[in-house]
Amino acid sequence: MKLYGMSDSGNCYKPRLLLAKLGRTFEHVEVSSHVGATRSAEYVAKNPNAMVPLLELDDGRLLAESNAMLLYFGEGTRFVPADGYQRALAYQWLFFEQYSHEPYIAVRRALLTFPSRAKDATPERLAQTFERGEKALGVMEKRLAASPFFAGEAISVADLALYAYTHVAGEGGFDLARYPAVGAWLRRVEKDPGHVPMDWLP
């Protein structure tokens, strides 16, 4: 199977990280929004939402959305809780990641570090993403002060999703030293077997 994505995108890192941990083989195909490749006619025919990552199975079926891929590959493994309520908590934190975390913590990093996004880095946008990113980190700190992982005692897809952009939040101007429970959790995720860094490619 093929995974279309960017090597410096946290969203694209999520399925790579899980596939590496599960020992699954796949082909990485670099498609970079930096150079407009996500908006090419050929790519938009595969993903009308013009975003990465995109999964193409060997039979040609397609799947978009990084967190949907985590659930698809995680099903039946230790990364998706078997208990219904704990599984629901994993879902909760996956949606939190896409709605309350990524649009601020990932976007602020992109505004500050991707030359193609520099024109969007207005003072208002930087202030808004900082305020809401800090709120998200505060919500995470509260949860992680009470539980080793987001869905409970064991690591799950929710931790992999939230790790992707949290571990590089410093590049977006967030000071993780202010969130000690988040910092300790980042180290727990990294110690889990099979961890690979963001720039790892198969």
Place this chain on the structure above:
Amino acid sequence: MKLYGMSDSGNCYKPRLLLAKLGRTFEHVEVSSHVGATRSAEYVAKNPNAMVPLLELDDGRLLAESNAMLLYFGEGTRFVPADGYQRALAYQWLFFEQYSHEPYIAVRRALLTFPSRAKDATPERLAQTFERGEKALGVMEKRLAASPFFAGEAISVADLALYAYTHVAGEGGFDLARYPAVGAWLRRVEKDPGHVPMDWLP
């Protein structure tokens, strides 16, 4: 169990709609962001992310995020596909709804119709939410021209999630007449047994 939420919020409508269709009983507790109730100390102690809806089970366990509730209640019913790939497509569209649809289609409706949000309705914000909301409707139109429901041949939680704000997109200034496949799909969702309107409360 208790469902904390707003009677005029599409996100809060989602679990109400599914619970009504499943014939499950629950208590609605009105918590309105219009009057600051989602930011009260008592509420934030239950949901640190200060958003509705929030589910409180009879044993006190809590669950946030509307789409997580859809998956939690939908598991094992006709609203979550049994096939792994179709289930993954349902996940894909649930994440699309929260990342690429709700922040524009729901938010533009809020900016235009909720007095508490009028101060945020700047020309720039209205233009941005219009452009991205139209993009989301275009992505939906393409999918629904090829498939009766988002995850395939049968209705799923993805359709309930996307119905919630799409059916009131006109209140946000979107012209649904330009999206005939979306319009036909709205009617199919409404014809599915047990449908209740957004202002339905138990």
